[in-house]
Amino acid sequence: MNRSALRQFCGIFFGLLLLPGAAIGAQGLRGTGDLGVVIERAAGQIQVISTTEQATLATIPGLGDLSHASVVFSRDGRFAFVFGRDGGLTKVDLLTAQIVNRVLQSGNSIGGAISQDGALVAVSNYEPGGVRVFDSTTLELIADIAATHDGGLSKVVGLVDAPGNRFVFSLFDAGEIWIADLTTPKEPVLHKFSAVGRQPYDALITPDGRYYIAGLFGEDGFALIDLWHPEKGVRRILADYGRGKERLPVYKMPHLEGWAIANRAAFVPAMGQHEVLVVDTDDWRARATIPVHGQPVFVMAQPDGRYVWVNYAFPDNEVVQVIDTETLTIASTLSPGKAILHMEFTPRGEHVWISARDDDRLNVYDTRTLERIATLPADKPSGIFFTARANRIGL
Amino acid sequence: MNRSALRQFCGIFFGLLLLPGAAIGAQGLRGTGDLGVVIERAAGQIQVISTTEQATLATIPGLGDLSHASVVFSRDGRFAFVFGRDGGLTKVDLLTAQIVNRVLQSGNSIGGAISQDGALVAVSNYEPGGVRVFDSTTLELIADIAATHDGGLSKVVGLVDAPGNRFVFSLFDAGEIWIADLTTPKEPVLHKFSAVGRQPYDALITPDGRYYIAGLFGEDGFALIDLWHPEKGVRRILADYGRGKERLPVYKMPHLEGWAIANRAAFVPAMGQHEVLVVDTDDWRARATIPVHGQPVFVMAQPDGRYVWVNYAFPDNEVVQVIDTETLTIASTLSPGKAILHMEFTPRGEHVWISARDDDRLNVYDTRTLERIATLPADKPSGIFFTARANRIGL
Numbered sequence: 089m090n091r092s093a094l095r096q097f098c099g100i101f102f103g104l105l106l107l108p109g110a111a112i113g114a115q116g117l118r119g120t121g122d123l124g125v126v127i128e129r130a131a132g133q134i135q136v137i138s139t140t141e142q143a144t145l146a147t148i149p150g151l152g153d154l155s156h157a158s159v160v161f162s163r164d165g166r167f168a169f170v171f172g173r174d175g176g177l178t179k180v181d182l183l184t185a186q187i188v189n190r191v192l193q194s195g196n197s198i199g200g201a202i203s204q205d206g207a208l209v210a211v212s213n214y215e216p217g218g219v220r221v222f223d224s225t226t227l228e229l230i231a232d233i234a235a236t237h238d239g240g241l242s243k244v245v246g247l248v249d250a251p252g253n254r255f256v257f258s259l260f261d262a263g264e265i266w267i268a269d270l271t272t273p274k275e276p277v278l279h280k281f282s283a284v285g286r287q288p289y290d291a292l293i294t295p296d297g298r299y300y301i302a303g304l305f306g307e308d309g310f311a312l313i314d315l316w317h318p319e320k321g322v323r324r325i326l327a328d329y330g331r332g333k334e335r336l337p338v339y340k341m342p343h344l345e346g347w348a349i350a351n352r353a354a355f356v357p358a359m360g361q362h363e364v365l366v367v368d369t370d371d372w373r374a375r376a377t378i379p380v381h382g383q384p385v386f387v388m389a390q391p392d393g394r395y396v397w398v399n400y401a402f403p404d405n406e407v408v409q410v411i412d413t414e415t416l417t418i419a420s421t422l423s424p425g426k427a428i429l430h431m432e433f434t435p436r437g438e439h440v441w442i443s444a445r446d447d448d449r450l451n452v453y454d455t456r457t458l459e460r461i462a463t464l465p466a467d468k469p470s471g472i473f474f475t476a477r478a479n480r481i482g483l
Numbered sequence: 484m485n486r487s488a489l490r491q492f493c494g495i496f497f498g499l500l501l502l503p504g505a506a507i508g509a510q511g512l513r514g515t516g517d518l519g520v521v522i523e524r525a526a527g528q529i530q531v532i533s534t535t536e537q538a539t540l541a542t543i544p545g546l547g548d549l550s551h552a553s554v555v556f557s558r559d560g561r562f563a564f565v566f567g568r569d570g571g572l573t574k575v576d577l578l579t580a581q582i583v584n585r586v587l588q589s590g591n592s593i594g595g596a597i598s599q600d601g602a603l604v605a606v607s608n609y610e611p612g613g614v615r616v617f618d619s620t621t622l623e624l625i626a627d628i629a630a631t632h633d634g635g636l637s638k639v640v641g642l643v644d645a646p647g648n649r650f651v652f653s654l655f656d657a658g659e660i661w662i663a664d665l666t667t668p669k670e671p672v673l674h675k676f677s678a679v680g681r682q683p684y685d686a687l688i689t690p691d692g693r694y695y696i697a698g699l700f701g702e703d704g705f706a707l708i709d710l711w712h713p714e715k716g717v718r719r720i721l722a723d724y725g726r727g728k729e730r731l732p733v734y735k736m737p738h739l740e741g742w743a744i745a746n747r748a749a750f751v752p753a754m755g756q757h758e759v760l761v762v763d764t765d766d767w768r769a770r771a772t773i774p775v776h777g778q779p780v781f782v783m784a785q786p787d788g789r790y791v792w793v794n795y796a797f798p799d800n801e802v803v804q805v806i807d808t809e810t811l812t813i814a815s816t817l818s819p820g821k822a823i824l825h826m827e828f829t830p831r832g833e834h835v836w837i838s839a840r841d842d843d844r845l846n847v848y849d850t851r852t853l854e855r856i857a858t859l860p861a862d863k864p865s866g867i868f869f870t871a872r873a874n875r876i877g878l
Contacts, residue, residue: 117578119561120514121873122601140559140601163831164535165516165560183512204833206517206535251787251832252851271851296745296788316789316809350691352765370747392646392876393691394711414711435874436558437646438599456647456666478516479830479871481787 116183120165123182124432124474126443126450127170128467129154134170135466136182139434139441139474142452142462146185152176152192158199158471161478162224163206168473169224171200177211179227182475189227193220201249204481208270210247210255217241219257221270230273237262246291246302246344248482250315258288258302258311265291265302265313265322284311284322290344293482294354294369301325303344303359310356312372325372329358329365340385340401345483348389348396351413355396357384364398366416376416381407386430390455391437395419399428399442408442410458420458424451429469435476443469511578515560518577518870519827521838521845522565524549525863529565531577534829534836534869537847537857541580547571547587553594553866556873557619558601563868564619566595572606574622577870584622588615596644599876603665605642605650612636614652616665625668632657641686641697641739643877645710653683653697653706660686660697660708660717679706679717685739688877689749689764696720698739698754705751707767720767724753724760735780735796740878743784743791746808750791752779759793761811771811776802781825785850786832790814794823794837803837805853815853819846824864830871838864 123145126135133149151157153174160169167188170178175194180187196215202208208230210221218241221231235242235257242259250256255268263286267279286306293300293315302311309327314320342357349355353375356365364384366376382404389396396411405427410420425444432441439461442451445468452462477483518540521530528544546552548569555564562583565573570589575582591610597603603625605616613636616626630637630652637654645651650663658681662674681701688695688710697706704722709715737752744750748770751760759779761771777799784791791806800822805815820839827836834856837846840863847857872878 117512119557119559119578120516121556121560121870122558138559161516162514163517164514164533166514183514204831249831251789253833296786298787298789391691392693394646394693436599436644436876438648475516476874479874481831 118183120182120475122475123165124441124472125159125168125170125180125182126466126469126473127154127157127159127471129157129445129470130468133467134168134180135469136185137450137464139439142464144464144466148180148185148187150187151178151180151190154470156198159473159477160200160202160209160483161473161475162202163478165475165478167224169200169202169209171197171211173197175213175215177209177222177227179224191222191227193222193229198243198245199247201247201255202478203249203253203255203270204251205253206478208253208273210249210268212244212247212257214243217243217259217261219244219247219255219268221255221273221276231270231276233266233268233276233278235259235262235266237264245289248291248293248300248345250293250300251297251481254315256291256293256300256313256315258284258291260287260289260305263288263306265300265311267313267315267318279318281313281318281322285309285324289341292344292347294349295481297481299369301344301347301354303342305341305359323372326356326365326367326374329361329374329377338401339383339403342384343386348387350389350393350396353413355387355389355411355413357387357398364396364411378411378416378418380411380418381409381421388431388433389413390440391433391435395455397431397440399431402427405429422453422458424453424460425449430471432472432474435474441472443472445469513578515577515870518560519836520554520563520565520575520577520868521861521864522549522552522554522866523862524552524840524865528862529563529575530861530864531580532845532859534834537859539859539861543575543580543582545582546573546575546585549865551593554868554872555595555597555604555878556868556870557597558873560870560873562619564595564597564604566592566606568592570608570610572604572617572622574619586617586622588617588624593638593640594642596642596650597873598644598648598650598665599646600648601873603648603668605644605663607639607642607652609638612638612654612656614639614642614650614663616650616668616671626665626671628661628663628671628673630654630657630661632659640684643686643688643695643740645688645695646692646876649710651686651688651695651708651710653679653686655682655684655700658682658701660695660706662708662710662713674713676708676713676717680704680719684736687739687742689744690876692876696739696742696749698737700736700754718767721751721760721762721769724756724769724772733778733796735778737779738781743782745784745788745791748808750782750784750806750808752782752793759791759806773806773811773813775806775813776804776816783826783828784808785835786828786830790850792826792835794826797822800824817848817853819848819855820844825866827867827869830869836867838867840864
């Protein structure tokens, strides 16, 4: 019996022991392309869900502090890597519903990414700062990238993967953006951009992996790097979007990873304004400003680019708005529940899953009819992540 | 023991019976996100491969005539639907490496598609013509769309899925394009466009599902429909691309499904010319013409859009060229083997798999170094299809 057969055999017997509690046990032989993970932040656990059955398959506890947690997936879609606020990096097997490995890799982390080839998982840290890179199979530490600044380490944000087994990230305290090339994993080659702007707080990479764009907290505007032409340096875009306006208190930092690229425009949450900014992706100039219901948090495009969905910071977080990307107007305003924290589209866009934390509920909407077609109970749900992310650049 | 556990349990025992012949047995518990199918056309069988292990996991015979075969995947990535030239529609379980179901649904078919929600599989037919739609779970016939023309049925080509559970296809004999809305699966609502041009021979839909573009065999140019605005009708683009040039004998019809959209341009194989046409996706006008090694068959973009890869018809089918999408020049010319029939990128683009039919070999190239990093034996391989297609519109 070869090793894989043995592992499978043991997995089955373990699965049988769990019966009839199979609801929280092994998933058995099944595809992983329609699976997803939902963060239950208060309980420190995750749900494994199926977008086909629209059902919870398992609940996995023991993941530590999951406030602001995020998830990436192995290239086969079987394993989730969960980044916790407590610095925990947990590898979860979605098929057996078990924690495979868990390391407390720092005191306070903010997110992570998986390399293009799937071999490396990188974590960006607040306390201490820097980026740590782990073997995705064993979680062995492969590289420790010291984001040095002023004799200490800078907080690191906006960490994304880029083509060529690179990671790109921003140094909040240092005002820098670094590209780390992990072609030789234990010897990262760093390309540093300094003076990109004050306090980059988050970033995204366009779906083709070409443009890296960091939002600035310490000043207006965004820092843009064309990764096809790093020699051109950093370009400031939307430098005057808040000029002449009083910035409102920022209740929640907008997320940029969810930026929407649709119909030749990027739809961007304005910091401290009730606005979504529309940027032309040809010349990266402002095309329009769309007044919206509150301070946008996530601004996410349907996979077909026809509409962009927006949720909002407290106290406006009971509403989701749908923007028509042709007319740049609000096509619809939905009330999916209390404290809408996150949205995730099925990969081909027929449905969107929306978490309502204070209703302890997941909502599934049909994107065509805008009708709610299912709800699932969940314990203070926040982030929702589907395995199709494994096949995308920058997610 | 619930049904799924029972199925799993039996699957294991079946798998053990096959040992040590496990190479053609069950895959066991594993993710499906890194799996793929390779058509072995002469033998009427398929290989199941893993892009992580770069290895063949199983070989599944009994699929009939696989010349010009194509494949789509269930939304969970577990099942492949193989469309054979003999009208066979075969559902294969990639995890157990078994044929689950097979129907001979026509005398001669040319391709298929799976609906956005994954519930319906459609097949386009040559003999008799028309489109048949099947339940993806049971392969039960759900709808039979008669592509009526001149008292008979038209051959149907260029069948793709579109957002909104629609299928779009072209009627070769009738010179028409139809949109079938299967929101109510047993009662397709048809929207027909007539006089789109003579003999549409294949088509593609852009990755966002917005533009459907059919190539014309009976005259120069392409027919374009904006699916966001079907009321605007059909527009002819590239109408004069072959004008004033003698059309060479066409050894192999170019494939359009592989059209590359990259860097704001569509890269299009010219029919009967040694050229790749570059079309601006803003206004759909010709931007450039790139002279290439032979008559292009597949013109496919790397997932990051940085390069476009091209293979050629006989007698130039031992070469693959790589086009730089910025400079619109040939960046590299490779000789992967004899009779290069197809290419498939890993979903995030680090590798490309290339089939060399007359070398009985699959080649895996690193897209960054352009070096061959692996070869696998295969019996007259043609099409290569990875499960990540399940998560894409129009593939």
